[in-house]
Amino acid sequence: MKADKCGLFFESYGQENQIFPSPVQKTCLGAFLLFLLIVPFILDSYYLSLFNLIFIAVIGAVSLNLITGICGQISLGHGAFMGVGAYATGYFMNLGINFFEALLLGGLVASLVGIVFGLPSLRLKGIYLAIATLAAQLILEYVFLHWDSVTGGSNGLALDAPAIFNFYFDNDLKMFYLLFFFALISTLAISNLMRSKYGRAFVSIRDFYLSAEVIGINLFQYKLYAFGISSFFAGIAGGLAAVYAMYITPEQFGIHLSISYLAMIIIGGMGKIIGSVFGAVFITLLPEFLSIVSQHLSAFFPDISTYLLGLKEGIFGLILILFLIFEPEGLAHRWHLIKAYFKLYPFAH
Amino acid sequence: MEYYLQLIINGLVVGSIYSLVALGFVIIYKATxxxxxxxxxxxxxxxxxxFALTVQAGLPFLASFVLTLLFSLILGLSIERLILRPLIGEPIISVIMVTIGLSSVLKALVQLIWGTQIKVYPQVLPHEPIFLLGLPISPVYIAAFILAVILFTIFSLFFKYSSIGIAMRATAFDQQAAQSMGIGIKNIFALSWCIACVVSSIGGVIxxxxxxxxxxxGAMGLKVFPAVILGGLDSLLGAALGGLIIGVLENLCDGLAKELFNxxxxxEVAAFIILVFILMLKPYGLFGSHEVERI
Structure with missing residues (x-):
């Protein structure tokens, strides 16, 4: 009997570059996706809405991870770029353009704005770029609030439910499949980008920009690509958030949103796609979890609900600090350790 | 004309507070x-x-002011020891995010303890305006300005002549060289956080x-970025001037935008538009030291 090989043996670069190299991984992922397809029929709309928020957060987090975790350019303006996508999508939809095209246009507008605010990255890096993107965030917030004719100002902008060929996505169940589709596509697209020439260029810019330039990468061009692609997906996430809520207000896209997306990629693990997914799940569920806990505690502390807002913010900050100090590699690293443990299970070494 | 003069003076007062906050920021950035x-x-x-010491505990203002400074000293020490020290040598993004986390925690603590309502300080200085160049100015504003000037003078002298100040400058210049000359880098880090906290709380009281x-x-803390970028991230004089200039420019832009474009x-945004221009034109600011890249 021929002894079969044990483990993964790559015989070409192509094999090694696959997104899912092992059959086990493919099976597990397939089973998980199948599970996600079936699960909405069992859940009520509260849990479905959580899933939907997670899908939107996944797109946003993966796209932020592209610019910050993979290309190393710190962006404090991601929330505002999402806002640009949201407003552009809403604006085009209200003009009568159909949902799908409006969403793509929204992504493109966000991408353009991202590139404009990425221009300073020609000269700036590290902390200076972070501050420039912070300025972008605050300037865009001001535009959302004061460009009344397009954004509706502080009144906000109302939208219709998204429709494709007269099929309206007007409840959580239908939205689930729409958002699931986009989250899957975006995540796969960015994973795929990672193993292309562009992805490798981004990583080399992050690791050491001078060496990257020496081996012939046009820093400026690739940084702008990174800003453009990342903002495109941010715009898609924003547009989806807009049609999901069916209402856009400037407050949704404040600096707190940028910060919570940064927290997602930090907690999930910088530069790891799977990490962004974990981070998105974690940060989206955290406030819900705290609300549930406070409901149970309200028997003992009757006025806990008045403190809930402060508590949520404080615990968010605390978790961020604790992760940075004790688990700087994020949940993706922990996931990797768990997998490694079970892979070798009875024999740890 | 008088309108613009008033704008400039208001700008100078707000700017002097920006300067104080920027001073704290620059001290931390310079050393650590x-x-x-x-x-x-x-x-x-x-x-x-x-506020809690004067109003809630009923102490006289000066006593509570001194106690506040003492509290800030301890706060600075504990922040540095517990949060920043484990992150020495980590990438910039981690350090930025840990201070953002810290800001959430502090904001939440304040909300939990004191609620979200506006609290009013007891009156320390008289309310009757003093007339300067024919313009009415509240004594508090003048006190704020004078206090800012005094603090800047003290810190300039401190950094120039005291041995601790010189050690801090050495650390800022080259950490390894400073360490090999026998300077305790960790103490310097702790000290710079203490000073920054103390200066900030003076700004807060004003x-x-x-x-x-x-x-x-706390949202005002973001305004410190235009000021320090204009002045140069690691320059004390830059922080002082940057704060004042941003304060004045911000008020003038606001006034102009109101008059001309309604x-x-x-x-809220004027300072950040200025910030973008500074970053494009002169990223190291007026007095900041240029980074020289060596391979």
Missing amino acids: KVVNFAQGELVMVGAYVC LGNINGINSQL LGGFK
């Missing part, structure tokens, strides 16, 4: 290369502690005397 996003929250905590305080005070709330 940490970009502190929680600077505004340190201002807020100082203001609230002083601010409380002018406007009263609420839990959104735009409201331009104050």
Whole structure:
């Protein structure tokens, strides 16, 4: 009997570059996706809405991870770029353009704005770029609030439910499949980008920009690509958030949103796609979890609900600090350790 | 004309507070290369502690002011020891995010303890305006300005002549060289956080005397970025001038936008538009040291 090989043996670069190299991984992922397809029929709309928020957060987090975790350019303006996508999508939809095209246009507008605010990255890096993107965030917030004719100002902008060929996505169940589709596509697209020439260029810019330039990468061009692609997906996430809520207000896209997306990629693990997914799940569920806990505690502390807002913010900050100090590699690293443990299970070494 | 003069003077007063906050920021950045996003929250905590001691505990203002400074000293020490020290040598993004986390925690603590309502300080200085060049100016404003000038003078002298100040400058210049000359880098880091906290809480107390305080005070910490970028991230003089210039420019832009284009709330964003231009034209600011890249 021929002894079969044990483990993964790559015989070409192509094999090694696959997104899912092992059959086990493919099976597990397939089973998980199948599970996600079936699960909405069992859940009520509260849990479905959580899933939907997670899908939107996944797109946003993966796209932020592209610019910050993979290309190393710190962006404090991601929330505002999402806002640009949201407003552009809403604006085009209200003009009568159909949902799908409006969403793509929204992504493109966000991408353009991202590139404009990425221009300073020609000269700036590290902390200076972070501050420039912070300025972008605050300037865009001001535009959302004061460009009344397009954004509706502080009144906000109302939208219709998204429709494709007269099929309206007007409840959580239908939205689930729409958002699931986009989250899957975006995540796969960015994973795929990672193993292309562009992805490798981004990583080399992050690791050491001078060496990257020496081996012939046009820093400026690739940084702008990174800003453009990342903002495109941010715009898609924003547009989806807009049609999901069916209402856009400037407050949704404040600096707190940028910060919570940064927290997602930090907690999930910088530069790891799977990490962004974990981070998105974690940060989206955290406030819900705290609300549930406070409901149970309200028997003992009757006025806990008045403190809930402060508590949520404080615990968010605390978790961020604790992760940075004790688990700087994020949940993706922990996931990797768990997998490694079970892979070798009875024999740890 | 008088309108613009009033704008400039208001700008100078707000600017002197920006300068104070920027001073704290620059001291931390200079010594430890940490970009502190929680600077505004340190201002807020100082203001609230002083408020609690004067109003809630009923101490005389001066006593509670001194106690506030003492509290800030301890706060600075514990922040550095517990949060920043484990992150020495980590990438910039981690350090930025840990200070952002810190700002959330401080803001939440203030909200939990004191609520979100505006708190008004007891009157320390008289309310009758003093007339300067024919313009009415509240004594609090003048006191704020004078206090800022005094603090800057003290710190300039401290950094120039005291041995600790010189050690701090040496650390900022080259950490390894400083360490090999026998300077305790960790003590310097702790000290710079203490100084920054103390300066910020002085700013907070002044601010409380002018406007009263609420839990959104920390948002002002973001305004410190235009000021320090204009002045140069690691220059004390730059922080002082940058704060004043940004304060004045912001008020003028706001006034102009209101007069000419009928735009409201331009104050919030004017400083950041200026910031973008500075970053494009002169990223190291007026007095900042240029980074030289060597392979």
